[in-house]
Amino acid sequence: MTVLRALLVCLVTLLASYSTIPAAMADDLKDAINALAEGSLKDREAKVDALLETGDDTVVPVLTYLAEGDLYFRKSDKQVFLADKTGRTFSLTDPISGDVIPDISKRDIKKVRVNNNLRRQIRDGLSLFALNSRDSAKRLAAAETIYKAQDASALPAIEARLAKEQDAQVIAFLQEARAGLTLTSDAPEEAKLSAIEILRDKGGRQALSILNEAAETSEGAVKDAASRAIVAIERMLAIWNGVQNIWYGLSLGSVLLLASIGLAITFGVMGVINMAHGEMVMLGAYTTFAVQQAVQTAAPGLIDYSLLFAIPAAFLVAGAIGFVLERGIIRFLYGRPLETLLATWGVSLILQQAVRTIFGPTNQEVSNPGWMSGAVELAGLSLTWNRIWIFFFALAMFGLLFALLKRTPMGLQMRAVTQNRNMASSLGVKTPWVDAFTFALGSGIAGIAGVALSQIGNVSPNLGQSYIIDSFMVVVFGGVGNLWGTLIGALTLGVANKFLEPFAGAVLGKILVLVFIILFIQKRPRGLFALKGRAVE
């Protein structure tokens, strides 16, 4: 965004220095721009329209700044400027001359107010300007906006651009936009029929709503063709809906997996009923916040990558606290699993209140980096980047942990100690240290999960509480002590939840999943992946 704006300012300056605009016209424009300062939001719509109609490139930066709420006027003379915040003051750029006035106090200027209507109007209007941009990506975005806006007045611009456009994607969008407009106009039947075909191939809900309208208002061949197209699109939508639902389920499953994977170690492998697990996740999320703050002050350029620093930091913070917890409390409680529940519950209260005291009780802001924002449209699917990252991140963490436990000497020792403490100890394994490190590992992993979960939810002292029950359900459902069980359990519960949600609603869906877990445990009293045979006893 900032790059774009810098370019715009340059453009303005360039335009001004070559002074390609005749003086009289410039004055008219200046008045039209300064007029934005006056009047109500409603009046401003007509003024924006007037500016758009000039077709003058000078209005592009003005309107862009207006849409972003960065257009200000000077209180003294009602002159409108493009404002950029630099530290505590503003630097103002004259939209026509391009002159820059630095160091203006907030008190001397006032913002030109804007609302959703104006923003939409500007976005749609500027898309016609962008249609002639040299950047094909911008043209594509503009074409998409035009398709979505379905504004009949854009038709001449579309035709004009189609005549010279080379980029196939842009052409496709513009044709689709034209098709939609044709269908609602009084064009001849043949044109409408081909428009229906284009829209049918395009698919999606907007095409569906255009076709629906066409089917209602037209007759004969057009109506039939539209109805057929509607059926075809609806069928596709239903299929994509199913696929989308599976993705939602997997995504929810990956969140559950993240939340429970640390617990699969501390509870599953070590048998500690770790009620403070959720707080380890929370500590991870707060570490992410702290790292983000630190990066912001130390190296603002790296802010998009602060998450990468947060991962090891969260692991260390949560791991260290887990280590202290094990050495200080839990080691006295081995062999009394139910009492670990009580002690860790107490610890969780303390950690919650500690975070509340240090960071305050309110939510903290952890922003999504650029590469985790937005969504990618894939055929009929819309996949959000943060969910995609989290999904693969969860799988990667699972893979790493699995390899650590099964393939390294450290993992071997951990398994040995948890299976037969005395035997391991007599074989020379330093069991106390292995215990402490195993617990620290589980806690550290919970901390890493907190980094990821900070991207989709609250970062508040209550964060841990909202995941703890689900985590226990996942580990128990999958089978205590079995990592694969945790993986399959998390994904199964996620998908089950998402398939129930459309029918039963979010609340009832969750209740049904819980009832399902209760019944499932009756069938398999030791979870999904239980060991069989005499070894169990």
Place this chain on the structure above:
Amino acid sequence: MSSRISHFAAALALTTSLISASAAFAEETIKVGVLHSLSGTMAISETTLKDAMLMLIEEQNEKGGLLGKKLEPVVVDPASDWPLFAEKARELIDVNDVSAVFGCWTSVSRKSVLPVFEELNSILFYPVQYEGEESQRNVFYTGAAPNQQAIPAVDYLMEQEGVERWVLAGTDYVYPRTTNKILEAYLKAKGVAAEDIMINYTPFGHSDWQTIVSDIKAFGEAGKKTAVVSTVNGDANVPFYKELANQGIKAEDIPVVAFSVGEEELAGLDTEPLVGHLAAWNYFQSVDSDANYEFIDAWHAFTKDENRVTNDPMEAHYIGFNMWVKAVEKAGSTDPDAVIDALPGISVPNLSGGYSAMMPNHHITKPVLIGEIQDDGQFDIVYETPGLVPGDAWSDYLPDSAKLISDWRAPLSCGNFNTETNECGGKGAE
């Protein structure tokens, strides 16, 4: 044996008074109860209100206190545990002998303490927007009733943004249920077809919004201008807005207007992608008035934090506290009956540059503001009702509630007077 208990009680009372008395030894004070959760799920919202109350009391003491005495705050933590609210209310009134209590956030906490205030005849100032359908002699509602928030917001969207299709999304509890019932009736009265209204409820703390947001998106792509009216509560908002942003729902296309999202909630969010989504309140930190600037400065000085935001329930406490001070001065005592009788008609400055008055139904008059979220976490006010809107205890859009009125002045002195049967006690026509 019973002596043990009374010894305990004495010890309890003694320690309480010892600790509190250390601040103002041998000086008689007027005690003010602050009943806000400082731990548990609601601490996130309520802690701020406790701080605001402490600031207001401190300011009043600097001005010389009240009736020549110092005010003394008594803070307790009901820990987001609703029955504990009732216990703590009883403790404040019975053991600490407070003159008035400022507190509660959730409806259920208010419902829980209500009988206690009635029985022990004390005063509660309740600062949060709520579902209405209540008017109790001992409670003063300084937050918004549905007609002071929801209905003006819907009007704005309908008139200014031309919205024709509505998603009413809320957390499944009484405030959203009632508000949505009222809105549904209101929208239908305005000619909105049933298929153009989608109602959706989610559990508390709902965190996975993928399905619902994509449903909203689909609902909004049917060719009519669509808006979301959100009564989603507290914790669930952050994941909700994050999902909205990520699925690319822009305010220009499908604006979301929220009644439970203020500056405090936005503090936990990156608002860049949310610019233009709306909230309806009676106060925003961005309100341009001298009183507000003073208040914000005082708040920053009190909390020693330039970044602490102010919000609507804080203003409600500001109004409520000043009303109480004025009423006590008018009555010349802190006697609950005298103060309750003195309160209706009291008018104090609010923070948006005007005056708010306590009405006989124990609700107050307020302007309704509609703001759009800005990228700095503040709201830009895009609409303000021309005059003050009086709070309506009983909604006109619910059939059984429409015939009730509330007036606590003599001779009526009734919170639920049935205008059809002319009887107090909400009696139906039988």
Place this chain on the structure above:
Amino acid sequence: MIDSNTQVTSTLLYLDDVSVSFDGFKAINGLSLAIEPGEMRAIIGPNGAGKTTMMDIITGKTRPDTGDVLFEGQMDLTQHDETEIAQAGIGRKFQKPTVFESQTVRENLELALSGNRGVWASLFYRESEADAARIEEILQTVRLQQRANELASDLSHGQKQWLEIGMLLAQDPKLLLVDEPVAGMTDAETVETAKLLREISKTHSVIVVEHDMGFIRDLDVKVTVLAEGSVLAEGSLDHVSAHPDVIESYLGR
């Protein structure tokens, strides 16, 4: 195999071609065995021969994949659970002594004493004189009368073994399954135990699983050798120890 109906009905315990496998591992493989009323049988076999699994099958803890298990000729044990089988008259002593450690020796015996096991019956149970006398008698038999009121957890390993045998006696079953009764006992205790078991076998049928050859010799009963889940040999101890397969699989080499 050994079939003939009269034999089946007169046999106390009858296993025919029983097999069970855990995750592909055949713990019991076509095992057949018959115990006559009043008989004491010793079962030996190397580790993993399926001795404990066999007991699990008889007492209903494990369901066999195939085969018949009949008690007193008519009760199909594969169709009943542990409780029903115990109530039908099969008692079991575990390999590791399992007594109720937080209760006294006397209470342990009281719990084991035969009688109605129902919820109401035990709620309103009052100790009769006959019951008290029976407990005294058993205490005497297992030589624990001096420690009757001590917690079971305070007993020595050998005493726990005896207590468990005493509990079996109190239960008064028709068939006792005794799993390694002398593991961890001193020589003197072992001799005492053998004496005790011989005494018990006068009135009960007993199956003893044991490693201790000296002890088996002391018992002086018919021996069945198990290996890899099936019967390898059967007969007197001298007979089976002369059996070449037994020497091969069990006695080493």
Place this chain on the structure above:
Amino acid sequence: MISAFLFRGLAGRIAWVAAFIALLGILVPLSNLMLPSDHALYVPDYIVSLFGKYLTYALLAMALDLVWGYCGILSLGHGAFFALGGYAMGMYLMRQIGSRGVYGDPILPDFMVFLNWKELPWYWYGFDQFWFAAIMVLAIPGLLAFVFGWFAFRSRVTGVYLSIITQAMTYALLLAFFRNDMGFGGNNGLTDFKDILGYTLQNPATRAGLFAAAAFALSLALVISSAIVRSKFGKVLLATRDAESRARFLGYRVEHVKLFVFTLSAMMAGIAGALYVPLVGIINPGEFAPANSIEVVIWAAVGGRGTLIGPIIGAITVNLGKSWFTAQFPEYWLFVLGGLFVAVTVFMPKGMLGTLSSFSDKVKSLKPAPKPSQTEAGEMRKEGEAS
């Protein structure tokens, strides 16, 4: 037979504690109602309702102890039975409001009126009668526990798996009762009660009566529980806890044993809930929160599990602490409470009562007293065994 059975429950210190609680049930209300408020022995209203609430918590903790301390079933869902009993009572109290609700509807509770319910759901029928509600207070938690236990114990779900599914049960109920469509008032639950059996709830005398009821209920439940754990059935319970499969091989139907005690305990929890609701004036889904059930476990552990009396002491101590800390150190009380839980589990694994009695055992053994005879030693251990 029954009286002989109950008489057995009155053995040892149980008799004293039960009598003490019952006496409190008489003396506290008397002092509250009869004595002038400046009398040295006067118990103020605030204390009556506060301790009334504690007594119901104590009953809940003791009910949990019966299944956890004696039978080894760690239920993380006992709050559900408590809440269900509370809801049954709440429904009765709701129906008693009659036309005194804000809308004056003679049948429908207020929350149904403003959500436009037209008629009373069928499951609300009968709750206008106290006897019916009283039966439901026992029947609903009992039935849920019976059905749940019947499945779970038959399938031999044990240990932490059982704990977690009891947690799932209460969590599912929490979500269900949050739903306004269920017809139980959603998140707000049931409030605004007016009177019980014709006595107005805002009257201190009614609360004194409820205090007495809670004290008697606790005292009676203590005697019954004690009778149970001292019977042969109690030995079977311990046997099930310590060596479940051994008990099975002795011919005990372990699932029936567990089912009986689980159901009984759920009913006691239901009674506790039913007494709690009129004392605090509200019942809402928050009572189903898994955290509440965990807290009950903590009360029992703090007091000393497997002692019946310990959980009573634990429930009262922890809640007293909570009441006090939340008023004195509103910002820091969670540190204190959390620290207390950690300290108790690490330093006093047997809870307060257990630690106390093992301490007094030690003191006794230090005395150069003549060697106790066998029987005396046995008796002492019997006392100690449960702790």
